[in-house]
Protein backbone atom coordinates (compact mmCIF):
# COMPACT_ATOMS: atom_id res chain seq x y z
CA UNK A 1 0.00 0.00 0.00
CA UNK A 2 3.04 2.16 -0.24
CA UNK A 3 2.56 4.86 -2.87
CA UNK A 4 4.42 4.43 -6.15
CA UNK A 5 6.27 7.69 -5.59
CA UNK A 6 7.43 6.41 -2.22
CA UNK A 7 8.19 2.94 -3.58
CA UNK A 8 10.53 4.47 -6.14
CA UNK A 9 12.40 6.32 -3.42
CA UNK A 10 12.85 3.36 -1.08
CA UNK A 11 16.28 1.80 -1.38
CA UNK A 12 17.42 -1.52 -0.09
CA UNK A 13 20.99 -2.55 0.53
CA UNK A 14 21.83 -6.13 1.33
CA UNK A 15 25.43 -6.36 2.44
CA UNK A 16 27.19 -9.28 0.84
CA UNK A 17 27.68 -11.97 3.48
CA UNK A 18 31.02 -13.14 2.08
CA UNK A 19 32.40 -9.64 2.33
CA UNK A 20 31.05 -9.32 5.86
CA UNK A 21 32.83 -12.49 6.87
CA UNK A 22 36.13 -11.28 5.47
CA UNK A 23 35.87 -7.78 6.92
CA UNK A 24 34.40 -8.42 10.30
CA UNK A 25 36.03 -9.55 13.49
CA UNK A 26 33.96 -11.08 16.27
CA UNK A 27 32.80 -8.73 18.99
CA UNK A 28 33.85 -10.41 22.20
CA UNK A 29 32.87 -8.57 25.37
CA UNK A 30 35.82 -8.30 27.76
CA UNK A 31 33.89 -6.50 30.44
CA UNK A 32 31.26 -8.09 32.71
CA UNK A 33 27.82 -8.15 31.09
CA UNK A 34 25.61 -5.17 31.97
CA UNK A 35 23.22 -5.67 34.88
CA UNK A 36 20.19 -6.24 32.66
CA UNK A 37 21.93 -9.28 31.15
CA UNK A 38 22.99 -10.86 34.43
CA UNK A 39 21.22 -14.03 35.57
CA UNK A 40 19.44 -12.31 38.47
CA UNK A 41 16.97 -10.77 36.03
CA UNK A 42 13.46 -12.15 36.19
CA UNK A 43 13.33 -13.56 32.69
CA UNK A 44 11.14 -16.28 31.38
CA UNK A 45 13.57 -19.15 30.69
CA UNK A 46 14.51 -19.88 27.10
CA UNK A 47 12.47 -22.81 25.83
CA UNK A 48 14.36 -25.73 24.36
CA UNK A 49 15.73 -24.86 20.94
CA UNK A 50 13.55 -25.79 18.00
CA UNK A 51 15.63 -26.06 14.81
CA UNK A 52 14.28 -23.77 12.13
CA UNK A 53 14.07 -24.13 8.43
CA UNK A 54 13.80 -20.76 6.76
CA UNK A 55 12.14 -22.60 3.88
CA UNK A 56 9.09 -22.80 6.13
CA UNK A 57 8.60 -19.09 5.58
CA UNK A 58 7.87 -16.91 2.63
CA UNK A 59 10.98 -15.51 0.97
CA UNK A 60 9.07 -13.35 -1.48
CA UNK A 61 10.10 -9.71 -1.32
CA UNK A 62 6.55 -8.35 -1.20
CA UNK A 63 4.47 -10.95 0.67
CA UNK A 64 0.96 -9.90 1.59
CA UNK A 65 -0.14 -12.74 3.80
CA UNK A 66 0.83 -14.36 7.05
CA UNK A 67 0.91 -17.79 5.40
CA UNK A 68 -2.84 -18.33 5.66
CA UNK A 69 -3.82 -16.24 2.66
CA UNK A 70 -4.93 -13.39 4.92
CA UNK A 71 -3.10 -10.07 5.26
CA UNK A 72 -0.32 -10.05 7.85
CA UNK A 73 -1.48 -8.85 11.26
CA UNK A 74 1.08 -6.44 12.67
CA UNK A 75 1.79 -5.86 16.37
CA UNK A 76 3.49 -2.74 17.72
CA UNK A 77 4.94 -2.54 21.25
CA UNK A 78 6.16 0.80 22.61
CA UNK A 79 4.41 4.01 21.58
CA UNK A 80 6.86 6.75 22.55
CA UNK A 81 8.19 9.58 20.39
CA UNK A 82 9.21 7.10 17.67
CA UNK A 83 6.83 4.17 18.10
CA UNK A 84 3.61 6.23 17.86
CA UNK A 85 4.27 7.78 14.43
CA UNK A 86 5.71 4.52 13.10
CA UNK A 87 2.61 2.57 14.12
CA UNK A 88 0.43 5.39 12.82
CA UNK A 89 2.05 5.13 9.38
CA UNK A 90 1.29 1.40 9.31
CA UNK A 91 -2.35 2.13 10.17
CA UNK A 92 -2.55 4.89 7.54
CA UNK A 93 -1.17 2.43 4.97
CA UNK A 94 -4.15 0.19 5.71
CA UNK A 95 -2.45 -2.52 7.75
CA UNK A 96 -4.15 -4.48 10.53
CA UNK A 97 -2.27 -3.12 13.57
CA UNK A 98 -2.51 -4.18 17.23
CA UNK A 99 -0.78 -1.99 19.82
CA UNK A 100 0.45 -2.17 23.41
CA UNK A 101 2.27 0.37 25.55
CA UNK A 102 3.29 0.31 29.23
CA UNK A 103 1.35 3.54 29.76
CA UNK A 104 -1.94 2.40 28.28
CA UNK A 105 -3.33 5.89 27.53
CA UNK A 106 -0.75 6.33 24.74
CA UNK A 107 -2.62 3.62 22.79
CA UNK A 108 -5.85 5.65 22.69
CA UNK A 109 -5.08 7.94 19.70
CA UNK A 110 -4.08 4.93 17.59
CA UNK A 111 -7.07 2.86 18.68
CA UNK A 112 -9.32 5.76 17.71
CA UNK A 113 -7.75 5.54 14.25
CA UNK A 114 -8.46 1.83 13.88
CA UNK A 115 -5.74 -0.01 15.79
CA UNK A 116 -6.64 -2.95 18.04
CA UNK A 117 -5.42 -3.05 21.65
CA UNK A 118 -4.12 -5.98 23.70
CA UNK A 119 -3.18 -5.69 27.38
CA UNK A 120 0.25 -7.38 27.21
CA UNK A 121 3.14 -7.94 24.78
CA UNK A 122 2.37 -11.67 25.00
CA UNK A 123 -1.20 -11.15 23.76
CA UNK A 124 -0.06 -8.84 20.96
CA UNK A 125 2.49 -11.42 19.78
CA UNK A 126 -0.07 -14.23 20.05
CA UNK A 127 -2.62 -12.36 17.96
CA UNK A 128 -0.24 -11.04 15.28
CA UNK A 129 1.96 -12.52 12.55
CA UNK A 130 4.74 -10.00 12.93
CA UNK A 131 5.41 -7.85 16.00
CA UNK A 132 7.56 -4.70 16.09
CA UNK A 133 9.02 -3.29 19.32
CA UNK A 134 10.31 0.27 19.88
CA UNK A 135 11.48 0.46 23.49
CA UNK A 136 13.59 2.95 25.40
CA UNK A 137 16.72 0.97 26.24
CA UNK A 138 18.23 -2.51 26.67
CA UNK A 139 16.43 -3.11 29.99
CA UNK A 140 12.95 -2.35 28.63
CA UNK A 141 13.63 -4.17 25.35
CA UNK A 142 14.58 -7.34 27.26
CA UNK A 143 11.70 -7.02 29.67
CA UNK A 144 9.05 -6.54 26.98
CA UNK A 145 10.44 -9.37 24.84
CA UNK A 146 11.52 -11.93 27.43
CA UNK A 147 9.95 -10.99 30.76
CA UNK A 148 6.69 -12.13 32.34
CA UNK A 149 3.86 -11.80 29.78
CA UNK A 150 6.54 -10.76 27.32
CA UNK A 151 6.32 -11.12 23.56
CA UNK A 152 8.33 -14.37 23.47
CA UNK A 153 5.56 -16.07 25.48
CA UNK A 154 3.15 -15.36 22.62
CA UNK A 155 5.49 -16.41 19.82
CA UNK A 156 5.27 -19.62 17.81
CA UNK A 157 6.76 -20.95 14.57
CA UNK A 158 5.64 -18.86 11.61
CA UNK A 159 5.66 -15.58 13.52
CA UNK A 160 8.31 -12.87 13.48
CA UNK A 161 9.68 -10.34 16.01
CA UNK A 162 11.35 -7.15 14.82
CA UNK A 163 13.10 -5.08 17.47
CA UNK A 164 13.62 -1.53 16.22
CA UNK A 165 14.86 -0.16 19.58
CA UNK A 166 18.47 1.04 19.91
CA UNK A 167 20.24 -1.55 22.06
CA UNK A 168 23.67 -3.20 22.21
CA UNK A 169 24.49 -6.41 20.37
CA UNK A 170 24.51 -8.57 23.51
CA UNK A 171 20.98 -7.46 24.35
CA UNK A 172 19.82 -8.11 20.82
CA UNK A 173 21.35 -11.59 20.86
CA UNK A 174 19.62 -12.38 24.16
CA UNK A 175 16.25 -11.32 22.75
CA UNK A 176 16.94 -13.23 19.55
CA UNK A 177 17.70 -16.38 21.55
CA UNK A 178 14.37 -16.17 23.41
CA UNK A 179 12.38 -15.47 20.25
CA UNK A 180 14.05 -18.10 18.09
CA UNK A 181 13.64 -20.73 20.80
CA UNK A 182 9.89 -20.54 20.16
CA UNK A 183 10.39 -21.32 16.48
CA UNK A 184 9.70 -17.71 15.46
CA UNK A 185 12.11 -15.55 13.46
CA UNK A 186 14.01 -12.51 14.75
CA UNK A 187 15.23 -9.32 13.10
CA UNK A 188 16.96 -6.38 14.79
CA UNK A 189 16.20 -3.19 12.90
CA UNK A 190 17.26 -0.03 14.75
CA UNK A 191 16.55 3.19 12.90
CA UNK A 192 18.48 6.24 11.89
CA UNK A 193 16.29 9.33 11.74
CA UNK A 194 14.33 11.11 14.45
CA UNK A 195 10.77 12.23 15.23
CA UNK A 196 10.12 14.06 11.92
CA UNK A 197 11.48 11.28 9.68
CA UNK A 198 9.38 8.83 11.73
CA UNK A 199 6.29 10.96 11.07
CA UNK A 200 7.17 11.31 7.38
CA UNK A 201 7.98 7.62 6.83
CA UNK A 202 11.60 8.53 6.07
CA UNK A 203 13.54 6.37 8.52
CA UNK A 204 16.62 4.33 7.63
CA UNK A 205 16.48 0.73 8.90
CA UNK A 206 19.72 -1.00 9.92
CA UNK A 207 18.69 -4.63 10.00
CA UNK A 208 20.34 -7.93 10.88
CA UNK A 209 19.17 -11.41 11.79
CA UNK A 210 16.84 -13.77 9.93
CA UNK A 211 16.98 -12.76 6.29
CA UNK A 212 13.67 -14.49 5.54
CA UNK A 213 12.01 -12.19 8.06
CA UNK A 214 13.81 -9.20 6.52
CA UNK A 215 12.26 -10.05 3.16
CA UNK A 216 8.88 -10.68 4.72
CA UNK A 217 8.68 -7.38 6.62
CA UNK A 218 10.18 -5.29 3.80
CA UNK A 219 6.74 -3.87 2.85
CA UNK A 220 6.27 -2.63 6.44
CA UNK A 221 9.78 -1.17 6.61
CA UNK A 222 9.08 0.62 3.34
CA UNK A 223 5.95 2.21 4.80
CA UNK A 224 7.93 3.51 7.79
CA UNK A 225 11.23 4.30 6.09
CA UNK A 226 13.03 5.52 3.00
CA UNK A 227 15.80 2.93 2.96
CA UNK A 228 16.87 -0.33 4.57
CA UNK A 229 20.16 -2.11 5.00
CA UNK A 230 20.53 -5.82 5.68
CA UNK A 231 23.85 -6.23 7.48
CA UNK A 232 24.12 -9.94 8.38
CA UNK A 233 24.03 -11.69 11.73
CA UNK A 234 22.29 -10.37 14.84
CA UNK A 235 24.46 -7.67 16.42
CA UNK A 236 25.57 -6.04 13.17
CA UNK A 237 22.51 -3.75 13.00
CA UNK A 238 22.96 -2.75 16.64
CA UNK A 239 26.66 -2.08 16.06
CA UNK A 240 25.98 0.07 12.98
CA UNK A 241 23.39 2.10 14.88
CA UNK A 242 25.71 2.65 17.86
CA UNK A 243 28.59 3.78 15.65
CA UNK A 244 26.30 6.28 13.88
CA UNK A 245 24.96 7.65 17.16
CA UNK A 246 28.45 7.81 18.65
CA UNK A 247 29.46 10.11 15.79
CA UNK A 248 26.25 12.12 16.21
CA UNK A 249 26.73 12.62 19.97
CA UNK A 250 30.28 13.89 19.47
CA UNK A 251 29.20 16.19 16.63
CA UNK A 252 26.52 17.77 18.81
CA UNK A 253 28.96 18.28 21.72
CA UNK A 254 31.48 19.93 19.41
CA UNK A 255 28.78 22.12 17.81
CA UNK A 256 27.73 23.23 21.31
CA UNK A 257 31.30 24.28 22.15
CA UNK A 258 31.48 26.23 18.90
CA UNK A 259 28.22 28.11 19.55
CA UNK A 260 29.32 29.16 23.02
CA UNK A 261 32.88 30.08 21.95
CA UNK A 262 31.57 32.20 19.08
CA UNK A 263 29.32 34.09 21.48
CA UNK A 264 32.10 34.64 24.00
CA UNK A 265 34.44 36.19 21.42
CA UNK A 266 31.73 38.61 20.30
CA UNK A 267 30.36 36.81 17.26
CA UNK A 268 26.69 36.30 16.57
CA UNK A 269 26.09 32.56 17.08
CA UNK A 270 23.18 32.69 14.59
CA UNK A 271 25.68 33.76 11.94
CA UNK A 272 27.96 30.88 12.95
CA UNK A 273 25.04 28.47 12.40
CA UNK A 274 24.48 29.98 8.95
CA UNK A 275 28.20 29.79 8.05
CA UNK A 276 28.35 26.15 9.17
CA UNK A 277 25.23 25.31 7.18
CA UNK A 278 26.82 26.62 3.97
CA UNK A 279 30.19 24.92 4.30
CA UNK A 280 31.85 21.53 4.18
CA UNK A 281 30.75 20.58 7.72
CA UNK A 282 27.09 21.34 7.10
CA UNK A 283 24.68 18.75 8.43
CA UNK A 284 20.88 18.69 8.58
CA UNK A 285 21.21 18.30 12.36
CA UNK A 286 23.04 21.65 12.71
CA UNK A 287 20.65 23.46 10.40
CA UNK A 288 17.62 21.99 12.14
CA UNK A 289 18.67 22.41 15.76
CA UNK A 290 21.18 25.30 15.65
CA UNK A 291 18.68 28.23 15.56
CA UNK A 292 16.77 26.83 18.57
CA UNK A 293 19.99 26.12 20.49
CA UNK A 294 21.05 29.75 20.06
CA UNK A 295 17.78 30.65 21.82
CA UNK A 296 18.34 28.04 24.54
CA UNK A 297 15.35 26.02 23.29
CA UNK A 298 15.44 22.25 23.04
CA UNK A 299 12.07 20.84 21.89
CA UNK A 300 12.46 17.11 22.31
CA UNK A 301 12.88 14.96 19.23
CA UNK A 302 15.66 12.69 20.50
CA UNK A 303 15.77 12.66 24.32
CA UNK A 304 19.17 13.45 25.81
CA UNK A 305 18.98 10.39 28.08
CA UNK A 306 18.80 8.16 24.98
CA UNK A 307 21.81 9.86 23.37
CA UNK A 308 23.82 9.28 26.56
CA UNK A 309 22.64 5.66 26.59
CA UNK A 310 23.86 5.24 23.01
CA UNK A 311 27.25 6.79 23.79
CA UNK A 312 27.57 4.47 26.80
CA UNK A 313 26.72 1.45 24.66
CA UNK A 314 29.03 2.58 21.85
CA UNK A 315 31.89 2.94 24.34
CA UNK A 316 31.19 -0.62 25.49
CA UNK A 317 31.33 -1.77 21.88
CA UNK A 318 34.64 0.04 21.37
CA UNK A 319 35.99 -1.47 24.61
CA UNK A 320 35.06 -4.96 23.40
CA UNK A 321 37.44 -4.63 20.44
CA UNK A 322 40.03 -2.35 22.12
CA UNK A 323 39.22 0.54 19.78
CA UNK A 324 40.31 3.91 21.15
CA UNK A 325 37.42 6.47 21.17
CA UNK A 326 38.62 9.46 23.27
CA UNK A 327 36.32 12.00 21.60
CA UNK A 328 33.22 9.89 22.25
CA UNK A 329 34.36 9.26 25.83
CA UNK A 330 34.66 13.00 26.45
CA UNK A 331 31.28 13.65 24.84
CA UNK A 332 29.70 10.97 27.01
CA UNK A 333 30.94 12.78 30.13
CA UNK A 334 29.27 15.97 28.92
CA UNK A 335 25.92 14.20 28.41
CA UNK A 336 26.24 12.74 31.91
CA UNK A 337 26.72 16.23 33.31
CA UNK A 338 23.65 17.40 31.34
CA UNK A 339 21.64 14.53 32.82
CA UNK A 340 22.74 15.54 36.31
CA UNK A 341 21.34 19.01 35.54
CA UNK A 342 17.89 17.49 35.00
CA UNK A 343 18.00 17.62 31.18
CA UNK A 344 17.35 13.92 30.48
CA UNK A 345 13.99 14.44 28.79
CA UNK A 346 15.02 17.52 26.81
CA UNK A 347 16.30 17.12 23.28
CA UNK A 348 19.93 15.97 23.17
CA UNK A 349 20.91 19.41 21.84
CA UNK A 350 20.40 20.58 25.46
CA UNK A 351 23.89 19.15 26.06
CA UNK A 352 25.04 22.73 25.38
CA UNK A 353 23.63 23.66 28.80
CA UNK A 354 26.31 21.50 30.44
CA UNK A 355 28.94 23.90 29.07
CA UNK A 356 27.32 27.07 30.41
CA UNK A 357 28.44 28.52 33.75
CA UNK A 358 25.88 27.77 36.46
Ligand SMILES: NC(=O)C1=CN([C@@H]2O[C@H](COP(=O)(O)OP(=O)(O)OC[C@H]3O[C@@H](n4cnc5c(N)ncnc54)[C@H](OP(=O)(O)O)[C@@H]3O)[C@@H](O)[C@H]2O)C=CC1
Nearest residue numbers: 078079080081082102103135136140166194195301302306
Ligand atom coordinates in the same frame (compact mmCIF):
# COMPACT_ATOMS: atom_id res chain seq x y z
N1 LIG B 1 13.65 9.85 19.44
C1 LIG B 1 14.51 9.63 18.44
O1 LIG B 1 14.88 10.56 17.71
C2 LIG B 1 15.07 8.28 18.18
C3 LIG B 1 15.06 7.29 19.11
N2 LIG B 1 15.61 6.07 18.81
C4 LIG B 1 15.61 4.98 19.77
O2 LIG B 1 14.30 4.44 19.77
C5 LIG B 1 13.92 3.99 21.06
C6 LIG B 1 12.67 4.71 21.52
O3 LIG B 1 12.95 6.08 21.48
P1 LIG B 1 11.81 7.17 21.76
O4 LIG B 1 10.53 6.77 21.13
O5 LIG B 1 12.43 8.48 21.42
O6 LIG B 1 11.71 7.07 23.33
P2 LIG B 1 10.53 7.44 24.34
O7 LIG B 1 11.22 7.67 25.63
O8 LIG B 1 9.66 8.48 23.78
O9 LIG B 1 9.66 6.07 24.40
C7 LIG B 1 10.16 4.96 25.06
C8 LIG B 1 9.15 3.84 24.99
O10 LIG B 1 9.65 2.75 25.80
C9 LIG B 1 8.66 2.42 26.78
N3 LIG B 1 9.30 1.94 28.00
C10 LIG B 1 10.28 2.54 28.71
N4 LIG B 1 10.63 1.77 29.77
C11 LIG B 1 9.83 0.68 29.73
C12 LIG B 1 9.71 -0.48 30.54
N5 LIG B 1 10.50 -0.67 31.61
N6 LIG B 1 8.80 -1.41 30.19
C13 LIG B 1 8.02 -1.23 29.10
N7 LIG B 1 8.08 -0.15 28.30
C14 LIG B 1 8.98 0.78 28.60
C15 LIG B 1 7.89 3.70 27.00
O11 LIG B 1 6.66 3.41 27.60
P3 LIG B 1 5.87 4.54 28.44
O12 LIG B 1 5.10 5.32 27.43
O13 LIG B 1 5.01 3.79 29.37
O14 LIG B 1 6.90 5.38 29.16
C16 LIG B 1 7.79 4.20 25.56
O15 LIG B 1 6.79 3.48 24.86
C17 LIG B 1 15.16 4.22 21.94
O16 LIG B 1 15.91 3.06 21.97
C18 LIG B 1 15.89 5.34 21.21
O17 LIG B 1 17.28 5.33 21.49
C19 LIG B 1 16.12 5.78 17.57
C20 LIG B 1 16.12 6.73 16.61
C21 LIG B 1 15.64 8.07 16.85
Ligand SMILES: O=CCCC(=O)O
Nearest residue numbers: 166192193194245302
Ligand atom coordinates in the same frame (compact mmCIF):
# COMPACT_ATOMS: atom_id res chain seq x y z
O1 LIG C 1 18.83 7.60 17.60
C1 LIG C 1 18.51 8.73 17.25
C2 LIG C 1 18.90 9.22 15.94
C3 LIG C 1 18.42 10.58 15.65
C4 LIG C 1 18.70 10.92 14.21
O2 LIG C 1 19.18 10.06 13.44
O3 LIG C 1 18.40 12.08 13.84
